Amino acid sequence: MAYAAAAVLLLLLLFSLSTAQPGFISLDCGGADDYTDGIGIQWTSDAKLVFGGQTANLLVQNQPQKQYSTLRYFPADTRKYCYTMNVRTRTRYLVRASFLYGNFDNSNVYPKFDLSLGATHWSTVIIDDADTPVVEEATILASAPTLSVCVSNASTGQPFISTLELRQFNGSLYYTDYEAQFFLALSARINFGAQGNESVRYPDDPFDRIWESDSSRRANYLVDVAPGTQRISTTNPVFVSINEEPPEKVMQTAVVGQNGSLNYRLDLEGFPGNAWAVSYFAEIEALASNETRKFKLVVPGMPAFSKPTVDVEENAQGKYRLYQPGYTNVSLPFVFSFEFKKTNDSSKGPILNAMEIYKYVQITMGSQDANIMASLVSRYPQAGWAQEGGDPCLPASWTWVQCSSEPAPRVSSITLSGKNITGSIPLELTKLSALVDLKLDGNSFSGEIPDFSGCRNLQYIHLENNQITGALPSSMGDLPNLKELYVQNNRLSGQIPRALSKKGITFSWSGNNGLHTANDSISHTTIIIIVCAVVGAILLLAVAIACCFCTLKRKRKPSHETVVVAAPAKKLGSYFSEVATESAHRFALSEIEDATGKFEKRIGSGGFGIVYYGKLADGREIAVKLLTNDSYQGIREFLNEVALLSRIHHRNLVTFLGYSQQDGKNILVYEYMHNGTLKEHLRGGPNDVKITSWVKRLEIAEDAAKGIEYLHTGCSPTIIHRDVKSSNILLDKNMRAKVADFGLSKPAVDGSHVSSIVRGTVGYLDPEYYISQQLTEKSDIYSFGVILLELISGHEPISSDNFGLNCRNIVAWARSHLESGNIDAIIDASLDTGYDLQSVWKIAEAGIMCVEPKGAQRPTISEVLKEIQDAIAIEKQRQAPQAQQLMSKRSMGSASVNTDNSMDLEQNATFDDQLMRPALR
Numbered sequence: 001m002a003y004a005a006a007a008v009l010l011l012l013l014l015f016s017l018s019t020a021q022p023g024f025i026s027l028d029c030g031g032a033d034d035y036t037d038g039i040g041i042q043w044t045s046d047a048k049l050v051f052g053g054q055t056a057n058l059l060v061q062n063q064p065q066k067q068y069s070t071l072r073y074f075p076a077d078t079r080k081y082c083y084t085m086n087v088r089t090r091t092r093y094l095v096r097a098s099f100l101y102g103n104f105d106n107s108n109v110y111p112k113f114d115l116s117l118g119a120t121h122w123s124t125v126i127i128d129d130a131d132t133p134v135v136e137e138a139t140i141l142a143s144a145p146t147l148s149v150c151v152s153n154a155s156t157g158q159p160f161i162s163t164l165e166l167r168q169f170n171g172s173l174y175y176t177d178y179e180a181q182f183f184l185a186l187s188a189r190i191n192f193g194a195q196g197n198e199s200v201r202y203p204d205d206p207f208d209r210i211w212e213s214d215s216s217r218r219a220n221y222l223v224d225v226a227p228g229t230q231r232i233s234t235t236n237p238v239f240v241s242i243n244e245e246p247p248e249k250v251m252q253t254a255v256v257g258q259n260g261s262l263n264y265r266l267d268l269e270g271f272p273g274n275a276w277a278v279s280y281f282a283e284i285e286a287l288a289s290n291e292t293r294k295f296k297l298v299v300p301g302m303p304a305f306s307k308p309t310v311d312v313e314e315n316a317q318g319k320y321r322l323y324q325p326g327y328t329n330v331s332l333p334f335v336f337s338f339e340f341k342k343t344n345d346s347s348k349g350p351i352l353n354a355m356e357i358y359k360y361v362q363i364t365m366g367s368q369d370a371n372i373m374a375s376l377v378s379r380y381p382q383a384g385w386a387q388e389g390g391d392p393c394l395p396a397s398w399t400w401v402q403c404s405s406e407p408a409p410r411v412s413s414i415t416l417s418g419k420n421i422t423g424s425i426p427l428e429l430t431k432l433s434a435l436v437d438l439k440l441d442g443n444s445f446s447g448e449i450p451d452f453s454g455c456r457n458l459q460y461i462h463l464e465n466n467q468i469t470g471a472l473p474s475s476m477g478d479l480p481n482l483k484e485l486y487v488q489n490n491r492l493s494g495q496i497p498r499a500l501s502k503k504g505i506t507f508s509w510s511g512n513n514g515l516h517t518a519n520d521s522i523s524h525t526t527i528i529i530i531v532c533a534v535v536g537a538i539l540l541l542a543v544a545i546a547c548c549f550c551t552l553k554r555k556r557k558p559s560h561e562t563v564v565v566a567a568p569a570k571k572l573g574s575y576f577s578e579v580a581t582e583s584a585h586r587f588a589l590s591e592i593e594d595a596t597g598k599f600e601k602r603i604g605s606g607g608f609g610i611v612y613y614g615k616l617a618d619g620r621e622i623a624v625k626l627l628t629n630d631s632y633q634g635i636r637e638f639l640n641e642v643a644l645l646s647r648i649h650h651r652n653l654v655t656f657l658g659y660s661q662q663d664g665k666n667i668l669v670y671e672y673m674h675n676g677t678l679k680e681h682l683r684g685g686p687n688d689v690k691i692t693s694w695v696k697r698l699e700i701a702e703d704a705a706k707g708i709e710y711l712h713t714g715c716s717p718t719i720i721h722r723d724v725k726s727s728n729i730l731l732d733k734n735m736r737a738k739v740a741d742f743g744l745s746k747p748a749v750d751g752s753h754v755s756s757i758v759r760g761t762v763g764y765l766d767p768e769y770y771i772s773q774q775l776t777e778k779s780d781i782y783s784f785g786v787i788l789l790e791l792i793s794g795h796e797p798i799s800s801d802n803f804g805l806n807c808r809n810i811v812a813w814a815r816s817h818l819e820s821g822n823i824d825a826i827i828d829a830s831l832d833t834g835y836d837l838q839s840v841w842k843i844a845e846a847g848i849m850c851v852e853p854k855g856a857q858r859p860t861i862s863e864v865l866k867e868i869q870d871a872i873a874i875e876k877q878r879q880a881p882q883a884q885q886l887m888s889k890r891s892m893g894s895a896s897v898n899t900d901n902s903m904d905l906e907q908n909a910t911f912d913d914q915l916m917r918p919a920l921r
């Protein structure tokens with residue numbers, strides 16, 4: 001019963017952002033209809049968007065605002081209940097959830113439960129007053145196309161929610177250096193000197209932040225106010241930029257300390273912790289020309305705060321202008337007492353218009369299998385169980401999932417028994433490499449059993465009572481930990497793999513008419529031996545032929561780039577085409593012909609085909625790779641790419657849009673990359689702009705490393721690219737780099753990466769791999785090291801001209817110069833001057849580490865990425881020498897946000913007004 005109820009109580013909210021208020025989502029939870037409130041915010045009911053849930057009306061004396069008069073509540077069980085909202089990745093959002101209890105359950109038990117943002121614990125919601133809403137607000141950089149907000153883990157009462165709001169920011173006020181790892185949770189946003197108790201929000205604040213009035217006092221919030229504190233206001237305009245600075249209405253009021261100081265004490269919820277804290281000042285009083293207003297911040301026990309002096313008018317370059325100094329990362333206590341105190345030479349006391357304090361909250365990584373699981377549930381948009389939302393494991397796992405207890409948990413158990421699921425068994429399941437227990441019984445699954453050999457930990461497999469066809473894959477018997485295999489009452493056929501009759505495996509297979517045990521006269525092993533012998537002979541022959549072919553080719557064309565030593569692999573075709581049709585978009589050939597004008601504009605050639613430019617009917621520009629179809633390698637490559645590419649998505653990998661297989665033509669469709677290859681931009685052909693900025697080259701290296709990092713660490717099983725080279729790094733419109741050409745990629749098989757196919761490009765090919773044929777990620781690292789050396793020198797990896805007499809390749813050449821400490825000898829003469837030699841050294845050292853002869857001595861791609869990012873930091877620091885902890889004034893008019901007048905705690909001795917003045921003029 002409870003289980004069924006839980007299954008119905010699922011929430012899914014996927015909708016586009018409202019067009020009338022771009023970037024706003026305003027959900028009235030439990031509300032029955034959509035409406036616009038008194039200040040013009042368009043509220044949407046969540047009723048149509050949820051699969052269930054319970055709504056309730058509040059039982060309060062004073063009628064609250066309409067969005068607060070209803071709420072949605074959930075059972076106090078062990079699961080989580082999530083709202084999932086579509087967002088734009090790499091965009092900052094304000095997320096606000098509010099909770100007004102209002103005794104909705106007529107029990108007067110004040111609920112306490114957890115609130116999470118994605119997999120991250122955001123806050124514990126504690127209701128201590130039935131009539132006052134608890135509001136939680138966060139600023140977060142969206143890193144995925146959806147953002148989920150979940151409630152869970154009630155320790156008293158039932159979890160509930162009154163409103164959920166999302167506001168898209170469009171400036172950079174809330175940028176922090178840590179935003180990939182931390183979001184900001186709001187602790188205080190105060191409008192000082194406010195007129196009345198009302199908050200200032202939309203439409204005064206176009207981003208609808210709520211600026212709380214300093215006169216509507218909460219317990220232990222803004223207490224210990226100094227005598228002589230006076231509220232002032234103006235009707236004169238105050239100059240604030242259109243960006244995320246406080247709205248004018250907030251800046252038009254302030255408090256001033258007539259007796260020389262402003263004092264406050266705040267309780268900062270969630271602290272002690274690291275904070276982002278900013279004060280907003282504007283001179284809004286008419287001061288006589290002989291009067292001055294200078295003051296310092298005084299915080300007990302923190303003398304460093306008192307070093308800078310604020311002179312608002314001077315700092316803001318005039319009256320009625322904003323000055324916003326602050327600390328982007330400062331440690332604050334729970335009870336925060338602060339004072340602004342006038343300096344001895346100032347005639348007026350301090351002023352304060354507004355203030356914001358946020359706490360840094362570390363983002364929890366979430367499950368390692370989150371992407372696989374997201375892809376899995378996206379196949380079942382109608383099914384309740386697939387809509388639970390949020391991370392599959394954290395903070396609580398989905399009802400049909402169990403996870404390991406690592407910090408980044410893996411999915412260990414899946415129970416989808418009797419869920420009325422049709423179609424074939426989703427391949428995502430085979431990618432859950434930590435899976436122990438899989439129950440899919442009692443559905444209507446059809447098709448064949450996929451290959452679970454990647455799930456080495458599988459112990460329990462229940463597939464009974466479905467409509468599964470085909471044979472039992474022999475790999476099932478090879479699962480080392482298998483304890484139970486139930487396949488009864490399906491339509492399986494063929495011979496049962498021997499290994500399944502091993503002791504210790506409970507194997508149940510009745511009710512499959514075509515299934516039979518191995519009782520033929522020729523023993524199984526004999527067949528295997530014969531088959532192996534035949535296949536072996538064919539392989540040998542093929543390798544021999546391929547080698548001759550290759551040698552011949554090389555002789556004829558000494559500069560030919562690609563080494564191909566390959567055995568034809570016919571059998572793979574059917575497996576891969578099945579994969580392909582399941583997950584990739586299939587284009588009609590006519591569609592492709594229309595888009596490319598019947599393959600008119602050739603833009604390149606790569607692994608087994610020619611690439612053409614095209615434009616789809618919807619205006620999207622595409623790159624179309626038409627494979628030469630007379631080789632087995634070509635076909636295999638094609639299907640390999642389709643299967644792989646359709647499940648790999650990363651912003652630094654060229655996006656795969658689909659494929660076409662018709663009339664004997666095999667076609668792959670990718671996003672079109674406007675700026676061609678990195679190779680072109682390093683060498684600089686007649687039509688190519690050579691990249692001469694060192695920082696730009698570093699950024700390209702960073703992008704490419706991120707793409708490879710994803711292949712190595714973000715995919716399961718790991719993917720080795722096998723043909724990393726500068727012509728496989730493509731640049732988009734904005735000169736952001738993406739890694740291309742997965743034709744040569746292949747999932748790394750656990751343990752033994754032995755492969756009969758050596759591929760790669762001369763100059764980039766890992767010599768260890770070439771000799772041993774043991775493929776590891778470290779082969780890509782070698783190739784990437786060559787690219788780093790290319791970025792420094794601008795030279796091709798193999799050249800008879802550039803590297804002197806005894807040396808034909810870049811690795812030996814660079815190594816000999818670097819060993820003698822002569823880095824200048826390898827730096828590209830066409831680089832713009834002004835780079836920092838230290839950052840070039842960093843990259844050179846990383847490059848040399850990458851091309852170490854032994855794979856084990858090479859770094860991982862993540863380590864290389866870190867070096868690149870450090871080098872970028874060195875360059876950026878050099879460009880903005882004073883960029884540091886304290887934020888700059890960001891007054892309108894000075895477009896460059898350079899941190900000229902910023903106050904720095906570390907550069908303590910020299911800081912004072914003297915330092916500020918020259919920069920301000």
Ligand SMILES: *[C@@H]1O[C@H](CO)[C@@H](O)[C@H](O)[C@H]1NC(C)=O
Nearest residue numbers: 114121124153154155395396
């Ligand atoms: C649930 O809440 C309790 C009490 O607030 C807390 O101790 C516990 O750690 C929470 N559990 C999870 C999984 O967050």
Ligand SMILES: *[C@@H]1O[C@H](CO)[C@@H](O)[C@H](O)[C@H]1NC(C)=O
Nearest residue numbers: 195196197198215216217218
């Ligand atoms: C503002 O709130 C305070 C405390 O809640 C109250 O005493 C005061 O009368 C309110 N002022 C106005 C103008 O409503």
Ligand SMILES: *[C@@H]1O[C@H](CO)[C@@H](O)[C@H](O)[C@H]1NC(C)=O
Nearest residue numbers: 023169170171206207242243
């Ligand atoms: C976002 O920025 C653009 C210009 O950069 C501005 O015109 C627009 O009004 C901004 N949006 C909001 C909500 O402020």
Ligand SMILES: *[C@@H]1O[C@H](CO)[C@@H](O)[C@H](O)[C@H]1NC(C)=O
Nearest residue numbers: 226227228229257258259260
């Ligand atoms: C603050 O200043 C006022 C006059 O502006 C004076 O009457 C009062 O005594 C002063 N209070 C303190 C505590 O200094």
Ligand SMILES: *[C@@H]1O[C@H](CO)[C@@H](O)[C@H](O)[C@H]1NC(C)=O
Nearest residue numbers: 288289290291292346347348
């Ligand atoms: C400024 O000048 C006015 C008269 O012009 C005088 O009354 C006042 O005391 C002066 N203030 C200061 C701080 O010198």
Ligand SMILES: *[C@@H]1O[C@H](CO)[C@@H](O)[C@H](O)[C@H]1NC(C)=O
Nearest residue numbers: 178182274275329330331360
């Ligand atoms: C802030 O500074 C502290 C101490 O210097 C550091 O440990 C921390 O990582 C920084 N960043 C954040 C987001 O807390």
Ligand SMILES: *[C@@H]1O[C@H](CO)[C@@H](O)[C@H](O)[C@H]1NC(C)=O
Nearest residue numbers: 382418419420421422423444
């Ligand atoms: C099972 O799914 C089919 C459609 O796929 C649907 O018509 C049927 O009502 C479902 N049965 C149950 C018990 O949900």
